[in-house]
Amino acid sequence: MKKSNAGKHLTREERVIIETGIRNGSTKSAIADTLGKEKSTIGKEIKEHRKLRFRTTLLRPCANYSHCKFKRSCTANCSGFVEFRCSRRDRSPGACNGCRNYTHCRFDKYYYDANEAQREYEELRTESRLGINLTEEELKSISDTVVPLLKKGQSPYHVISNHPELKICEKTLYNYIDNHVFPLLPGPNVFQLRRKPGRKPSQKNKGKDAVLKKRQDKKFLQGRTYDDYLAFVEANPNVNVVQMDTVYNDETDGPFIQTFKFMKFNLFFALLHDEKTAAEMVKGVDCLESILGAELFRKYVAVILTDRGGEFAYADEIERQKDGVVRTRVFYCDPMSSCQKGSLENNHELLRYVCPKETDLRGLGLTSQDKLNLVLSHVNSQKTEKLEGKSPLTFTAFLSEELFQKLNAFGINLIRDDEVVLTPELLKDQK
Numbered sequence: 001m002k003k004s005n006a007g008k009h010l011t012r013e014e015r016v017i018i019e020t021g022i023r024n025g026s027t028k029s030a031i032a033d034t035l036g037k038e039k040s041t042i043g044k045e046i047k048e049h050r051k052l053r054f055r056t057t058l059l060r061p062c063a064n065y066s067h068c069k070f071k072r073s074c075t076a077n078c079s080g081f082v083e084f085r086c087s088r089r090d091r092s093p094g095a096c097n098g099c100r101n102y103t104h105c106r107f108d109k110y111y112y113d114a115n116e117a118q119r120e121y122e123e124l125r126t127e128s129r130l131g132i133n134l135t136e137e138e139l140k141s142i143s144d145t146v147v148p149l150l151k152k153g154q155s156p157y158h159v160i161s162n163h164p165e166l167k168i169c170e171k172t173l174y175n176y177i178d179n180h181v182f183p184l185l186p187g188p189n190v191f192q193l194r195r196k197p198g199r200k201p202s203q204k205n206k207g208k209d210a211v212l213k214k215r216q217d218k219k220f221l222q223g224r225t226y227d228d229y230l231a232f233v234e235a236n237p238n239v240n241v242v243q244m245d246t247v248y249n250d251e252t253d254g255p256f257i258q259t260f261k262f263m264k265f266n267l268f269f270a271l272l273h274d275e276k277t278a279a280e281m282v283k284g285v286d287c288l289e290s291i292l293g294a295e296l297f298r299k300y301v302a303v304i305l306t307d308r309g310g311e312f313a314y315a316d317e318i319e320r321q322k323d324g325v326v327r328t329r330v331f332y333c334d335p336m337s338s339c340q341k342g343s344l345e346n347n348h349e350l351l352r353y354v355c356p357k358e359t360d361l362r363g364l365g366l367t368s369q370d371k372l373n374l375v376l377s378h379v380n381s382q383k384t385e386k387l388e389g390k391s392p393l394t395f396t397a398f399l400s401e402e403l404f405q406k407l408n409a410f411g412i413n414l415i416r417d418d419e420v421v422l423t424p425e426l427l428k429d430q431k
């Protein structure tokens with residue numbers, strides 16, 4: 001039986017009722033019946049707009065945590081591991097509002113706020129009308145596949161059926177064609193689309209070229225804002241923090257340098273990449289873990305603070321090993337607030353002494369990780385006033401001989417005082 005209020009957008013008042021229902025422990029079905037909506041609509045609303053208010057500090061969310069017989073030394077193959085599942089949080093109603101165990105629960109806690117949900121809904125509604133939800137790279141990838149096939153006379157349905165990797169539906173492809181998203185494709189009248197849906201194209205955009213405006217998914221920021229970072233550090237004053245960023249001169253061709261600053265040692269580290277993608281940055285963190293080893297990584301890279309660049313959006317993948325065990329915590333600076341990781345920005349200045357802006361870095365000689373390691377060796381061998389006349393590498397060797405040896409094995413070595421070079425000549429001499 002169709003619900004009386006089905007098919008209509010949720011209002012602010014209805015979202016308040018949802019929040020009240022969650023607080024009272026009502027099921028999704030009960031809330032749906034109250035609002036005359038489908039149960040799935042309520043479930044999607046809560047899941048889409050609930051916010052992570054507390055992130056567990058446990059390495060793995062194990063239901064046996066309180067009575068662990070292995071002294072809570074989590075491993076991927078632990079025989080006592082039972083994944084924690086909360087009937088209230090993970091099933092119905094789907095959030096932790098009003099939970100009696102909220103104050104002493106050690107696991108992730110989600111909260112649904114009606115006003116926040118309404119604000120996000122209004123923002124999404126506005127953004128969805130601003131342009132096509134694609135980047136230039138995504139458009140080119142779709143266009144390279146779709147355009148040749150459409151020119152052969154294949155129907156949009158046939159194209160989409162044979163290329164699920166495009167992750168778009170038939171209706172979306174028709175919309176792209178109507179809005180002239182593909183510049184190399186003739187207009188609909190010339191192409192004579194087969195069995196076009198009985199929906200008239202929007203007259204508002206008739207004759208206009210489509211505007212690309214990729215909508216940013218901000219879910220990775222939940223529980224990871226700069227305020228969350230400050231709260232976490234305050235609660236864990238001895239935690240070791242690493243700041244992370246990306247440096248490059250040519251955004252289209254690279255190379256891209258993923259940079260790290262070990263705050264405890266004032267130590268600068270970096271990895272060379274050919275791409276600036278989220279997947280590539282995760283590989284960089286994986287590489288850093290393999291260099292240090294899992295134990296040292298957890299100890300000295302307990303927290304990563306970075307900016308909100310799209311290349312760092314895979315927060316879950318950065319935080320967890322492939323087996324799901326938590327290895328670090330990721331937090332993000334506020335927008336346009338590079339000063340919040342100013343220590344790393346200062347090291348970028350030293351890096352720029354050797355790799356100046358507006359230069360061809362590959363032409364300069366930065367062609368491999370070994371060359372970058374040479375730069376890192378010289379940067380970290382310069383004595384600083386902050387370390388009372390010691391260099392970061394010397395200071396690291398004093399505080400952690402094991403970490404120092406790991407860096408040496410990777411190719412970052414202490415340079416003699418008079419042989420430190422921080423000019424482009426360092427790389428030019430290595431050609």
